[in-house]
Each structure stands twice: as C-alpha cells, then as structure tokens.
Amino acid sequence: MTHYAIEVENLGKRYRIGRAPWQTRGSTSLLRKVLSPFNYLLSTLREPEADEILWALQGVSFNVAQGEVIGIIGRNGAGKSTLLKILSRITEPTQGRAIVHGRVGSLLEVGTGFHPELTGRENIYLSGAILGMKRVEIERKFDEIVAFAGVARFLDTPVKRYSSGMYVRLAFAVAAHLEPEVLLVDEVLAVGDAAFQKKCLGKMEDVASEGRTVLFVSHNMIAVQNLCQRVVWLDGGQLRAQGTTADVLGKYLSVTFAAVAEQVWYEPQTAPGNEKVRLHRIAIRPAGGVPGDPISMSMPLLVEVLYWNMVPQARLHVCLHVYNEQQIIAFTTNSNETDPITQDNPLPVGLLRSVCHIPANFLNSGAHRIVLLILENGLKIIFRHEEALQFEVLELDERPGAWYGKEPGAVRPRLNWTTDLMIAEKMP
Amino acid sequence: MSSSTTAAQTEAPPVACIVIESSRGWASLGLRDLWEYRELLGFLIWRELQGVYRQTALGISWIFLRPVLNMLILSLVFGRIVQVPSDGVPYPIFSLAALLPWSYFANAVTRTSRSLVDNMHVISKVYFPRMVIPIAATISGLVDFVAALLVLFIAMLIYRIPLHIAILWLPLLLLVTVAFALAAGFWLATLSVKYRDVAFAITFLLQALMYASPVIYPVSLIPESLHIFYYLNPMTGVIQGFRWALIGGEAPPLLLFSLSVLMVILALVSGAFIFRRTERTVVDVL
Numbered sequence: 001m002t003h004y005a006i007e008v009e010n011l012g013k014r015y016r017i018g019r020a021p022w023q024t025r026g027s028t029s030l031l032r033k034v035l036s037p038f039n040y041l042l043s044t045l046r047e048p049e050a051d052e053i054l055w056a057l058q059g060v061s062f063n064v065a066q067g068e069v070i071g072i073i074g075r076n077g078a079g080k081s082t083l084l085k086i087l088s089r090i091t092e093p094t095q096g097r098a099i100v101h102g103r104v105g106s107l108l109e110v111g112t113g114f115h116p117e118l119t120g121r122e123n124i125y126l127s128g129a130i131l132g133m134k135r136v137e138i139e140r141k142f143d144e145i146v147a148f149a150g151v152a153r154f155l156d157t158p159v160k161r162y163s164s165g166m167y168v169r170l171a172f173a174v175a176a177h178l179e180p181e182v183l184l185v186d187e188v189l190a191v192g193d194a195a196f197q198k199k200c201l202g203k204m205e206d207v208a209s210e211g212r213t214v215l216f217v218s219h220n221m222i223a224v225q226n227l228c229q230r231v232v233w234l235d236g237g238q239l240r241a242q243g244t245t246a247d248v249l250g251k252y253l254s255v256t257f258a259a260v261a262e263q264v265w266y267e268p269q270t271a272p273g274n275e276k277v278r279l280h281r282i283a284i285r286p287a288g289g290v291p292g293d294p295i296s297m298s299m300p301l302l303v304e305v306l307y308w309n310m311v312p313q314a315r316l317h318v319c320l321h322v323y324n325e326q327q328i329i330a331f332t333t334n335s336n337e338t339d340p341i342t343q344d345n346p347l348p349v350g351l352l353r354s355v356c357h358i359p360a361n362f363l364n365s366g367a368h369r370i371v372l373l374i375l376e377n378g379l380k381i382i383f384r385h386e387e388a389l390q391f392e393v394l395e396l397d398e399r400p401g402a403w404y405g406k407e408p409g410a411v412r413p414r415l416n417w418t419t420d421l422m423i424a425e426k427m428p
Numbered sequence: 429m430s431s432s433t434t435a436a437q438t439e440a441p442p443v444a445c446i447v448i449e450s451s452r453g454w455a456s457l458g459l460r461d462l463w464e465y466r467e468l469l470g471f472l473i474w475r476e477l478q479g480v481y482r483q484t485a486l487g488i489s490w491i492f493l494r495p496v497l498n499m500l501i502l503s504l505v506f507g508r509i510v511q512v513p514s515d516g517v518p519y520p521i522f523s524l525a526a527l528l529p530w531s532y533f534a535n536a537v538t539r540t541s542r543s544l545v546d547n548m549h550v551i552s553k554v555y556f557p558r559m560v561i562p563i564a565a566t567i568s569g570l571v572d573f574v575a576a577l578l579v580l581f582i583a584m585l586i587y588r589i590p591l592h593i594a595i596l597w598l599p600l601l602l603l604v605t606v607a608f609a610l611a612a613g614f615w616l617a618t619l620s621v622k623y624r625d626v627a628f629a630i631t632f633l634l635q636a637l638m639y640a641s642p643v644i645y646p647v648s649l650i651p652e653s654l655h656i657f658y659y660l661n662p663m664t665g666v667i668q669g670f671r672w673a674l675i676g677g678e679a680p681p682l683l684l685f686s687l688s689v690l691m692v693i694l695a696l697v698s699g700a701f702i703f704r705r706t707e708r709t710v711v712d713v714l
Contacts, residue, residue: 088554089555113554129467129470
C-alpha cells in the first residue's frame with residue numbers, strides 16, 4: 001500500500017482582477033474622482049462579474065507518494081506558483097483541498113526573513129525560526145550551516161555588509177538544513193552564481209536520496225529530467241498531463257516549443273515582401289526531422305528559406321540574424337559566403353530555396369529568434385522579416401558532474417582540446 | 429501504518445497531517461498553532477528590538493532619553509507656559525505617569541497596524557501563524573515602557589514622592605493597555621492591508637484620542653456629568669489608574685472602568701477573529 005505525502009483534490013484558486021478604469025464608462029469629472037474610493041468599497045462588496053475573475057488554478061488533482069521527487073512544469077502563468085503557495089499554506093484555495101502528510105518546508109525564496117541590520121549569527125536563528133525550525137534544532141545544526149555557507153569569519157558582521165554571494169550562501173545554508181518530510185522548492189536555482197547553483201542541486205539530490213518527498217517547480221528541464229521521477233504539467237491553471245518524466249516532458253516540449261518552427265504563405269500576392277521578393281516558406285527543423293520536433297543542443301539544424309524572386313537577373317542572397325533570450329545576436333550568417341549560387345550570380349525569376357546548415361553542439365540552450373534578411377548586390381537590404389522563426393534549444397543530454405544550470409555564453413560549441421605533458425619534473 | 433511509522437517516530441514527532449482547504453465563515457483562532465510557534469514570536473520581538481537602535485550614536489540610551497525629553501517638553505509647554513493644573517502633583521511626575529501608558533499605546537498601535545504590510549516579504553514566502561506578527565509588534569514596545577518606568581522612579585526619588593500599596597495594580601492596568609493596543613492593532617492591521625489610507629488616518633486618530641484622554645490635563649477638568657462618556661475611552665481609565673497607582677490621588681470609578689475593560693475584551697476578541705479571517709487571503713490582496 002502506498003502512503004501518499006501529498007494528496008491534491010480538485011484544487012482551484014480564483015483571483016479577482018481589477019477592471020480596467022476605462023471600462024467604467026462616463027466622464028472623469030472631479031465628483032467621480034472624489035467618489036472613487038467609495039466605488040472601490042462598493043466593488044469589493046458585490047459579487048465579482050465574469051470579466052473580473054481569473055482562475056489561476058482550476059480542478060487540479062494529483063497524488064505524490066512518500067519519498068517521491070515530483071516536478072511541476074508549465075509556462076509562466078500556468079499556475080505553478082499558485083499551487084506552491086497553496087501547498088505551503090501562504091494562501092487558501094477557493095475550491096477543493098490538499099492534504100499534506102508531514103512537516104512542510106518551503107523554499108520559495110532564498111533569504112526569507114533576513115534582517116539586514118542583524119549579524120549572520122543572529123540571522124541564522126531568525127531565518128531558521130521563520131522557516132519553522134526549533135531553537136534546539138538550529139543550535140544543533142549551527143556549525144554545519146556555517147561550514148556549508150563558508151562565512152565563519154563574518155558571523156558577527158551585519159548581513160547588510162555581506163557581498164551578495166555570501167548573503168545568498170548563508171540564506172540557502174539555513175534553508176538547506178531544514179529537515180521537513182515534504183520539501184516544496186520554487187525556482188531558487190535561478191539565483192546565484194554557477195557554483196552556488198551546483199551546491200543547491202546537490203543538496204536537493206541529498207534530500208531526495210534520504211527518502212523525503214520533494215515537489216520541485218522549475219523551468220530548468222535538464223534539472224527536472226535528472227531529479228524527478230514524475231512530472232505534473234500545468235497549462236492555463238489546469239492539469240494538462242501527469243506521468244513519468246520522460247513521457248510528460250516529451251509531450252510538453254513538443255507542444256510548447258513548436259509554435260513558430262514554420263511559416264508558410266501560399267499566395268505570392270499577399271505574402272510578406274515587396275515588388276522584388278516575396279516569402280513562401282521559412283522553417284527550422286532538426287536534420288532528419290520535421291518542423292516542430294524538439295531541438296536539442298546536440299542536433300544539427302536546418303533553416304529553410306523559400307522565396308519568389310520577381311526581378312530577372314537579380315543578385316540576391318539570404319542573411320540570418322539569430323538572437324538569444326537576452327536579445328543579443330548570437331551569430332549572423334550570409335548565404336553568399338559559402339553558397340556559389342548566390343555568390344554574385346544573377347538569379348532567374350521563380351521560387352528559390354536557400355538552406356542554412358547549423359552544426360550540432362553550436363548554439364547554447366534557451367529561446368532563440370531568427371530575423372531574416374534578403375540582400376541585393378551583396379550589401380543592400382531589400383527585405384527584412386522580424387519574428388521569422390522562434391525556437392527553443394534544449395539541453396537534454398547527460399552532463400558530466402552534478403551541475404544542471406545553464407552555462408553562460410551566446411554560443412556553446414564543443415571544441416577540441418588536447419593536453420599533454422610537456423616536461424616531466426619531480427616535485428620536491 | 430503501525431510498522432512503517434515507528435521508526436520515524438523515534439526521530440521526529442508523529443507525522444502531522446495538514447488539510448488545506450477553503451475555510452468558510454469564521455475559523456477558530458488557531459491558538460494551538462500560535463503556541464507551536466512561540467519561539468518564533470520570541471525571535472520576532474528580539475528582531476524588532478535589535479533593529480531599532482542599531483547604527484545610532486547614542487544607541488540604547490535612546491530608550492531612556494525619549495521619555496525624559498517627552499516629559500521635559502510637556503512640562504515646559506503645559507506645566508510652565510499654559511499652566512495646566514496637575515492636581516497638586518509636580519507637573520513632570522504628573523505628565524510622565526500618563527506618558528507611560530500613552531506612549532506605549534500610541535507606539536504599539538502605530539507599529540502593530542503597519543506590521544502586516546511591513547512584513548509582506550516574509551508573509552508571501554513562508555507560512556506561520558500570521559498573528560505572531562502583530563503580537564510581536566505590540567509586545568516589543570514593553571521594553572521602552574520598562575525604561576520609562578525607571579525614569580519615573582528616578583524622578584519620583586528626586587521629588588521625594590513615596591510609592592504606596594496601590595502600585596500592585598500596575599500590572600493589571602498595563603495588561604489592559606496591552607490588550608487595547610493589540611485590539612486596535614488587529615483591526616487597523618487588517619484594514620491597512622486593503623486600505624493604505626489607514627496609515628494616514630492613524631496619526632490623526634491617535635492625536636484625537638490623546639486629547640480625549642487625560643494625558644496633559646487632569647480628569648478633574650472634565651465636568652462630572654460627562655464622565656460617563658469620558659470613561660468610554662479605555663485610555664481614560666488606564667491613565668487615571670496609572671496616576672492613582674503610582675502617585676496617589678483619585679482611583680478611576682470602578683464601574684465605568686470595568687465597562688471600558690469589557691469593551692477592550694470585546695474589541696480584542698472580535699479583532700482576533702477578523703484578523704484570522706483576513707490572514708487566509710492576505711497575500712492575494714497585498
């Protein structure tokens with residue numbers, strides 16, 4: 001018989017969103033402004049109307065067995081944070097219920113309850129108490145916490161004088177030594193430097209291996225894949241799917257990131273472009289796959305651009321600007337650099353196809369956007385198409401070491417390295 | 429259940445089961461939960477105290493300086509310039525005996541009423557019984573109260589005014605003051621979550637209440653016929669009681685004072701329930 005650690009039944013949370021002021025028709029006379037606080041009072045007393053209601057979570061049911069590590073995935077606004085807030089009793093559900101067996105610890109933020117004026121030592125006690133630890137418990141683990149954070153020298157310094165790195169380390173150390181039976185973790189991994197993220201995830205693996213239940217909300221697919229046995233997928237406040245990590249993650253990735261892998265226009269009269277060129281189709285796909293397939297870092301990619309040339313003897317070439325999440329151009333590429341057909345040769349009128357081959361292990365993980373340009377005579381931009389394609393590069397491959405955080409950098413090529421011994425010397 | 433839990437029970441307390449659902453109507457006060465978190469209450473009070481006088485040149489001496497300065501100003505303005513009567517007691521002693529409960533009350537109400545909003549960053553991230561926040565805010569002011577009491581004892585020594593047996597009533601009077609401050613704090617903290625107007629209104633409310641209480645003038649200035657209304661304000665009885673217990677004179681009328689104490693109890697209980705009702709969804713509003 002399975003013991004459940006968390007049972008969620010038909011859980012729902014309704015928020016009341018304010019009505020935009022311009023929707024209340026009429027003049028904005030002074031009288032109306034003076035009376036507006038009373039309008040606010042009145043509006044809180046009456047039942048909300050349909051357009052003022054937002055169900056952040058609706059009819060969600062799932063169970064988590066004891067000792068299981070479960071991942072909650074979904075886009076922004078899917079209800080993940082609301083679910084965490086309800087389970088950690090920060091806010092109440094509007095309908096349904098959840099039963100949690102055992103002591104709950106929630107890590108929704110690093111450094112909850114820290115007071116900048118107090119010293120590191122004092123904050124360990126304060127933050128520990130806020131997170132639900134007893135005094136004796138904190139005393140017992142005090143040395144361990146200090147060692148984990150590596151702030152022994154600064155214990156009696158107010159934390160406002162700490163570097164941000166030290167601050168985060170100390171805060172996480174306190175939280176990490178909370179020993180709840182059920183641990184709820186929000187995207188805490190998103191903060192801090194690489195070394196800290198590594199430590200965070202290592203600690204979470206420890207917690208899981210000790211047989212405690214972990215509910216983990218994340219955007220970091222590689223962390224979810226490595227840490228979680230089961231995954232719940234929320235979409236628009238509702239449960240879209242639940243099951244084994246491989247199953248649900250596969251569905252999630254293909255649905256979520258297929259959005260603009262391909263665009264097609266059939267009529268040359270209405271297709272984007274001008275009197276010189278018109279677009280017919282643009283698409284990105286993994287080599288050997290179709291547009292919409294999940295794209296991972298280890299796959300070679302093809303970008304296809306099909307366009308109508310309307311001007312006889314035109315000298316055209318295609319250029320791609322690939323942007324990353326930070327809106328930085330990861331790289332640009334021009335077809336006339338390598339392709340002899342668009343290299344200064346006059347092109348016939350008709351439908352042309354240019355294909356760009358992006359090698360495997362070149363792009364970094366994350367969201368990308370391609371802007372398409374068509375140039376004339378090697379330098380003049382005659383057509384520019386923003387938001388041509390959008391795609392997400394996923395990191396799905398096993399990585400040596402315990403860290404699953406994202407490596408910095410616009411590109412992440414795997415380059416060849418060699419190491420050899422130059423001079424053998426005996427160390428004294 | 430039996431075999432699998434025994435091992436866990438030797439280490440940790442028995443596995444608690446928390447049911448999370450929408451509570452309807454008036455929930456219980458959750459006093460057991462509050463007791464569970466008494467250590468946190470201690471830490472929060474300690475945090476309030478630690479934070480206040482950090483990085484000030486005079487540091488902890490401020491808690492003695494504040495009542496002394498207040499007393500000096502009131503004595504100068506009302507004792508010397510306006511010449512308010514003080515029932516034959518030296519005005520500094522007369523005013524300080526009233527300032528003891530009044531300053532505590534005014535500070536506690538101000539602090540308590542904004543405690544929820546001030547601690548939002550914690551409330552929105554971790555669960556604990558929210559009631560510990562206003563309670564900590566109310567109680568932490570008692571340290572200033574004790575310091576002011578010491579100042580009064582020293583002043584009484586200087587003016588050679590003896591203590592007498594009625595001082596034994598002081599703890600009870602203080603309890604009424606704390607209860608009233610907490611009751612007002614519960615209501616105002618609850619209201620200020622939704623209506624930030626409260627923060628502005630409090631300054632005026634407290635000022636009005638101070639003039640409606642015998643802080644700078646004696647009760648004897650108010651006509652006897654109005655005492656029924658005058659004593660509806662619990663602070664009237666409290667302040668009169670403080671003067672009587674510390675420096676002698678007339679005791680507050682028992683019946684009227686008991687009535688106002690009853691009101692305080694009602695306000696406290698209703699405030700606590702209102703607070704509990706609001707705390708469930710407080711993060712959605714803020």
